Amino acid sequence: MVYKRERVFGFFKGMSFPLASIAIYNSVVFGVFSNTQRFLSKCRCGEPEAGTGRSLSDLLLASMLTGVVSVGLGGPVELIKIRLQMQTQPFREASHGLKSRAVAAYQGPVHCIATIVQMEGLTGLYRGASAMLLRDIPGYCFYFIPYVFLSEWITPEACTGPSPYAAWLAGGIAGAISWGTATPMDVVKSRIQADGVYLNKYRGVMDCISQSYRQEGFKVFFRGITVNAVRGFPMSAAMFLGYELSLKALRGEHTVRSE
Numbered sequence: 001m002v003y004k005r006e007r008v009f010g011f012f013k014g015m016s017f018p019l020a021s022i023a024i025y026n027s028v029v030f031g032v033f034s035n036t037q038r039f040l041s042k043c044r045c046g047e048p049e050a051g052t053g054r055s056l057s058d059l060l061l062a063s064m065l066t067g068v069v070s071v072g073l074g075g076p077v078e079l080i081k082i083r084l085q086m087q088t089q090p091f092r093e094a095s096h097g098l099k100s101r102a103v104a105a106y107q108g109p110v111h112c113i114a115t116i117v118q119m120e121g122l123t124g125l126y127r128g129a130s131a132m133l134l135r136d137i138p139g140y141c142f143y144f145i146p147y148v149f150l151s152e153w154i155t156p157e158a159c160t161g162p163s164p165y166a167a168w169l170a171g172g173i174a175g176a177i178s179w180g181t182a183t184p185m186d187v188v189k190s191r192i193q194a195d196g197v198y199l200n201k202y203r204g205v206m207d208c209i210s211q212s213y214r215q216e217g218f219k220v221f222f223r224g225i226t227v228n229a230v231r232g233f234p235m236s237a238a239m240f241l242g243y244e245l246s247l248k249a250l251r252g253e254h255t256v257r258s259e
Helices: 002-006 008-012 016-045 056-086 109-120 122-126 129-154 164-194 205-216 218-222 225-258
Strands: none
Touching (some): 056 109, 056 164, 109 122, 129 164, 129 205, 164 218, 164 225, 205 218
């Protein structure tokens, strides 16, 4: 249906803004997690190296803080992406029975931002933030914690850090787990953010959950879980592999300069 209506370009709608910000977003997310975990470990043990192992509580707190920070950065980005992807939905739904026609509400990311700020104020850029918090806080717990323990389990004891294979496999599994478990709130978040292009259908998170359940049943909250899990494996595998290889390269350069 997407191909018939919009051809190949329809599959890449709304990608310019996320592509422009993905490097900053991921560097902040990984930086917040690693530095928070290191800080908590230092407070608990004096020095990170002095500990007997990674504390689950440290990992949990670091992951939760990462989830909060991610919403502050990623909320507007995801809102713009969703709005641009959903803006050509049939106008019939928004017009309560009028003749169906596809209407482009936004001319691009900049016009989308300007329109939202003009109509809803700056707070409009954080529509769906509460649902995103409920998705990302547990989502990042199921993202970083499985990665840490799986990578340590796969990596031989003689190695000081995860091998490329361990980072790739553990990252992929962690991504599949995280996106699979985050799907219910991702559905709610996406519906709230898509809402408001033509009319406001939902009054909040609970109202969205209630209406979605009444109209489509419990299974609606798991719609797209297979796609999310399948997408999460290669995406997260590449991300963690790139992260670990970048750390090794930077640490090696720092060691050479120190000598």
